[in-house]
Amino acid sequence: MAMQKPLPIATDISRPFWDGLKQGKIQLPRCDDCQTWVFYPRRHCTHCFSHQLSWQEVSGQGTLYSYTLARIPTMPEFADEAPQAMAVVELDEGVRLNTTLVGLAEDEIEVGMTLAPVFAKVNAKGDTLLRFTAPNRETTRDETPSLEAGVDGKKQVPFDDGPALASLVTGKFGDWSNELTIDQELVNRFAELSGDDYWLHTDPERAKRESPYGTTIAHGALVQILQSRLKIPLDFELTGFSTMVNYGSDRLRFPAPVPVGSKVHARARVKDAEPTRKGTQVTLEVHTHVVGQERPSVINDLVILYR
Amino acid sequence: MTGLTGNAAIVGAAQYKPEKYQTAPQMFHLEQVADLAARALADAGLEASALDGLVINGPHFHEASVFVPAMAAEYLGINVNFAEVVDLGGCTPVGMVWRAAAAIEMGLCEAVLCVLPARMAPFGPDEDPSWMAKAMRYGGHSTAFGAPEAEFDLPYGHMGQNTGYAMIAQRYAARYGYDPRAMAKIAADQRTNAQFNPQAIFHGQPLSVDDVLASKLVADPLRVLEIVMPVAGGAAVIVTSKEVAARTRNRPAFIKGFGERLAFKSPSYAQEMTETPIGPAARKAFAMAGVKPSDMDAAQLYDCYTITVLLTLEDAGFCPKGEGMAFVREHDLTWRGDFPLNTHGGQLSFGQAAAAGGMSQVIEAFTQIAGRAEDRQLKRCDQVFVSGTGGVMSEQGALILQGS
8 A cells, every 4th residue: 555655845935936836837046145046945045145035937947967766665655656766957047956857768867968847746735846857748747646546546545534435345346466376386385384284285196196176276374365466456545544454354265276276366345444443444355266267265354454 | 284183092992793683682772882881991901980071972862862971971970071972974983083082182081982872772661663663764864844855855755875875876977987897896895804804794705796786776876785784783982192092902093183074965965966075074184194095004984885985085085086996996905905995894794883883994993003903904004094974975074093
């Protein structure tokens, strides 16, 4: 689940800068006495310490002073941008700012390249960040995670909003996850780890002769925990919580076997979602199936606690 | 010029062996201060009553955020004539040592404990450890309302040291060219040194240039083996007057020169991010000591990243600007080589115990001068250059240490 990216909080000193961005304008303080441009905004001139500054609009044209592609997210909530194109941009006025590059392929990025501003609206309130790209490309972006269809089409639901949570409950299962092959090697490793090395799981020769399935089968518990490796699509995202823990299961059944060598996938629905004294409890009914099989191999009413 | 006369010296040291946080002992910071003090005094052959000065870290001190020196002096059981908190990130140890030397030369005190506890403190019975996760999440970045970095950096994901140092390296590459093998050689040569230092966290694990180049790219062009590993640890040194030094048991390392320079927090606002603050700091230190880079028998350069070492070699004057890569290629940087660099392994191979990490460089300089570096002892070691670096090359300091 995505955490919220930090947002700038304007101060009395900086407000014209952020308000300007909302209107598609870049305004910077400039010293009336020595004409020095100042960024980030301050009430004094960093060259002569004069307090006679006025806000002036600039074009936002500049050059790339330096950059890096962060292959490991600098903060978990920026994982969606990986690799993050972190940049220092020097505006034509000489000031530099920390920002990110958008709309550029990795091999297009070069220190010294000319850049133009991109006004990136990041929420419904209209808060706008100043990003950069090559000239004559996009000049505005809407990065708003809207309630109905955000950047990745997910509904954002505050984790403590009872009515919104109730609206998530549905009888209809979502789309299938990715598929995962359960091979003998994986089953053997689980047998070793759990100590459950019953021949029905680990002895293909004997299983061929004696098993009702004609082959070894995976442990039910293994198929259950492999849900962690299946990306199960959900059309919503809870926001605003600080921790999320697996609280256990209300129901766990293994109605059908998973013969070793089969592919499995899973889908889920929200069975229940409500704020409680302990936090918000969301019950996901997760069904794991052998691909193509009607009957689920695992039914898990998984309870997740958000606080 | 004004400055130190060079009559104060490091006479004793103590340093916890770097360990992984998960397995290191947990101790209150006050307890670590007392333990490190006792060990450093014993190393010097001095009695506790000799101490009359205290320099300590303020930020990240576990049991207090204000009145730290008074609390630590009381806990130790000493009275001091000089108390100081140093808040310079990785440059803190270098900053501590010259402040102690200056106080001694001014006659304020005669024996100063400079101490940096960096093991974790035990959690209280009802303590919610999540505050720590939160504190670590933003590292050295302030999230306070009105903090420029909270307002202008964090919303863009600019956070942590890796990307800052990577951007410095990238700009260096654009201005002067870049040889990834030379950069990797810095890490590999230092790792060779660590094979002769049983205290180093990577002792027993040699590393080749190819290993470094095959390691994961973290932020272009920096790879994971060019980045320091955080460890639990802690360190202390004792700085005394010449008179007190005369009755200690090791060859003292006299503090002959120092320099310090701060100009920004984010290198984006540096005049030129590839010309680092160690330049002016080192020039001041060399001038004060009346020596030059080529007089040094060893260099213990702060090495949070390989790029830090490269830029320090250039800006401190060991080679001309833009020729650092060639310098690294042409010299053997191991303790047996023609340019002994970070002879203990550097923090890259010794481990970085938070702000105490830079003390490993100070202590290695003292250890080499005192002739006590055992398997990695330099044949001749009378003069050593030490650097410290805090933030993203934002605060740097230099020391010139000399044997008597």
